Amino acid sequence: MKKGCAVTIGFFDGVHRGHRYLLQQLETLAETNHLSAVAVTFDCHPRQVICKDFVPSLLTTQEEKLTLLSETFRGEVVVLPFTRELSTLSAKEFMQSVLCEKLNAEFLLMGYNHRFGHGGGTPEEYAAWGRETGIKVCQAEALAGEKVSSSKIRNLISLGEIDKANEMLGYPYFLTGRVTDGKHIGRKIGFPTANLLLPEQKLLPTCGVYAVWVITPDGTKRGGMLCIGHRPTLEINGDISVEVHIFDFNGNLYGKQIRLYIIGKLREERYFNSLDALQLQLTDDSAAAREMISHSV
Numbered sequence: 001m002k003k004g005c006a007v008t009i010g011f012f013d014g015v016h017r018g019h020r021y022l023l024q025q026l027e028t029l030a031e032t033n034h035l036s037a038v039a040v041t042f043d044c045h046p047r048q049v050i051c052k053d054f055v056p057s058l059l060t061t062q063e064e065k066l067t068l069l070s071e072t073f074r075g076e077v078v079v080l081p082f083t084r085e086l087s088t089l090s091a092k093e094f095m096q097s098v099l100c101e102k103l104n105a106e107f108l109l110m111g112y113n114h115r116f117g118h119g120g121g122t123p124e125e126y127a128a129w130g131r132e133t134g135i136k137v138c139q140a141e142a143l144a145g146e147k148v149s150s151s152k153i154r155n156l157i158s159l160g161e162i163d164k165a166n167e168m169l170g171y172p173y174f175l176t177g178r179v180t181d182g183k184h185i186g187r188k189i190g191f192p193t194a195n196l197l198l199p200e201q202k203l204l205p206t207c208g209v210y211a212v213w214v215i216t217p218d219g220t221k222r223g224g225m226l227c228i229g230h231r232p233t234l235e236i237n238g239d240i241s242v243e244v245h246i247f248d249f250n251g252n253l254y255g256k257q258i259r260l261y262i263i264g265k266l267r268e269e270r271y272f273n274s275l276d277a278l279q280l281q282l283t284d285d286s287a288a289a290r291e292m293i294s295h296s297v
Contacts, residue, residue, distance in 0.1 A: 091117025
């Protein structure tokens with residue numbers, strides 16, 4: 001028979017400080033009871049199955065989330081396909097058919113204010129269903145201080161409040177994308193940029209200019225400034241673009257993947273009446289970004 005385990009459940013978008021505190025408690029619970037530790041997550045956002053038109057904006061792609069979990073959690077991560085059939089299971093049915101029969105769970109650690117199963121339940125009901133299925137249900141401690149949640153972090157990033165979002169995440173928010181060909185206008189004014197193609201579901205900060213650390217394909221870490229927006233000086237009603245100017249770099253990145261760690265916001269996007277005016281502002285932005293980066297780790 002599969003070794004017994006202590007388990008917790010969550011979507012874990014962002015693998016933020018609250019998630020990490022929960023997973024630390026799970027590891028302790030498992031070690032104390034000589035069990036393995038298992039974190040159960042899902043292959044997509046549950047609302048994508050429940051609401052077909054829902055397109056999530058996520059802090060992490062599935063690949064990014066699993067990488068972060070592997071870096072911060074010593075136990076096993078089990079990814080369940082979130083199907084319509086799974087969405088109809090009550091909490092008790094889920095505990096019986098998945099946690100008990102498939103995972104041989106002996107303990108279930110419930111995250112702060114977390115609910116699962118069709119119709120949800122109260123802490124007392126989860127404990128009762130656990131007794132009926134042979135699983136001891138425990139309530140995790142909440143992380144001290146201001147409540148941390150994925151939805152709160154998403155809102156902060158959407159507003160451009162990167163400092164506060166990074167504090168809740170426990171690391172700088174990052175974007176990973178492939179470099180595509182652009183219109184090369186930045187190069188003409190002394191600020192060549194790499195245009196990024198990002199995963200559809202990745203949450204973008206609000207339009208503006210940001211200081212970033214850039215990890216190039218060879219693993220080198222360089223400072224840069226990121227511009228997110230519609231480029232109103234260059235286009236009318238243009239599509240949103242994500243482009244980064246990497247300081248002191250002149251290599252060819254086309255077709256390659258890079259990662260940007262966003263340190264802080266420098267300013268809002270705005271219109272300039274000439275390329276000369278834009279160039280002057282980018283010069284100021286570059287100096288401000290270098291200064292902000294110099295104070296970051």
